[in-house]
Amino acid sequence: MDRMTELELFVTTAELGTLSKAAEQLNISNASASRHLGALESRLNVKLIERNTRRLSLTSAGSEFYKRCKALLAELNEAEASLTSSQAEPAGTLTVTASVSFAMLHISPLLPKFCKRYPQLKVKVVGANRYYEIMDTDIDLAIRTREFEPDSNITIRRLAETRRILAASPDYLHQRGSPKQVQDLADHDMLLYSHANQPGILNFRQGTTEASITVVPKMETNDGQIVRAAALAGLGILVQPMYIIHDDIVSGRLVSVLDDWRLPSLTINIAFQSRRYMPAKTRLFIDFLLEEFEAQQYEKYWTR
Template sequence: MDRWTELELLAKTAELGSLSRAAEALGMSNPAATRYLSSLEDRLGVRLVERSTRRLYFTEIGREYVERTKAILQDAKESDSAAQASNVKPTGTLRITASLSFSILHIAPLIPEYTRLYPDVSVHVETANRYLDIIDNSIDLAVRTREYENDSSITIRRLAETRRILTASPEYLRLNGAPECPEQLLEHKILNYTLSKNYRELKFTRCDETSTVAVDGLMESNDGQVLRTAALSGLGILVQPKYIVYDDVKAGRLIPVLDQWDLPRLTINLAYPSRKHLSAKVRTFIDLLTGTFREKDYERLWTN
């Protein structure tokens, strides 16, 4: 028997003073109500209700049990209300994970506006260049540059596409010159991001042409900001998604190299535990993030 229904039936019987009226209120037949009550008493090994053809009354232990049952049901009702409210009004802690570069450039700048709009939400940002397990780490929202999740229950939503480009500082290019074809990269100092797939092999395309170059980096790192800083100081040619170096290129701090050639592009995705019953705190942050990307036209800027 369903224990929750047993408790509801008992509380409703005490409220209405009748098992049959309680059954009617809960949408069950009288025989079913009798079975539920008998099942509860059998499980507890006590008599909760005395009933005859003329009347029904609770035993002393039955009255005590009803009071406890009412408290349990009230707590459950309040818990339901709180959960439903959280799906309407953003509350609690929003846990986000993204790479350090994405967090610096596109998560942190949104947090002041987000917390102004939703002051009952606190934000925890877990920067990680490797993909944290969403469920094991209680993550509400992850930003990924991969198009799949090992867990099929995870929802993936496309945010934007970005080119991967090569850039170098004006000082580096002044001293070393710029490569005129992919093969000339072998004569240059390369700054490699070690978490890229096959990071020591660069596969270029240009119209119908293809070129694959195996490169050993002068410097390698698992963090894009470390490599970006090295490139700005003139150490070598950087290979990174355009979203990381866009502002530097625009300001002239870094110069695109072999820009007429394309490397495989990256898709930036959002990943979260479930599309169904998405909490208000997650939904509202996704809305703010995607709205900002549309407003600033990032995908067009990053794919040109």
């Protein structure tokens, strides 16, 4: 039996959940697929897959072997792609994940230009307010606001920095007044993003003076756009990064408060697998993002 076919079949079966679907995708018969999988387990002398009438599942040994095989096959594909990327137009599917707000505001608007430049590439955008495990998924790159990755197999490239500010609608501030000191926030309705680091504790700095304020939210949510919508409706004072509310501040739909106090900034990074051979599609999109962010001078406006 061909070892490469065995590995491809095993990985595809693990991802699709059935041997028949894997056989169909690899264009081999079910009987042949069963023989390949049996030969692999016999050669390794270990059970990799638990079989039942509905769906296959990986054993603990199979789960570990799957990760290694997937990485091995990806490395091989990337090595081949590196030899042809300069001669052939990049194709396939690029999968990008980011928070819903970042995907809406700063990825989707760029896609027409990117797809026009590389018409053979398809783009899949996964909007999620949680961090996907890049190593165990088909994610090519992720946009994240954390300084480092706990997994040494993940590389990060700095994209931009952004301030976090407090802001409210003119109607809210007209009715409730604008806070003059950070301690005044205790008398205001606060709108918080629950995935922030310790959302209820606001650490301020003014020169060499520091202040830490605990606030009880009027509303708390796991999505930045919901926070923004609530603030625009006059529900309270939000705490959000400028990359989400910059246009609202410029237009006057929201008004920043306590500008002389600073919250810790956020660094926006591009995260991707550390590989010897980076797929051309990933490299091209990273270069494209860096180029566009520099041209638009986003960091200049987001850190004022």
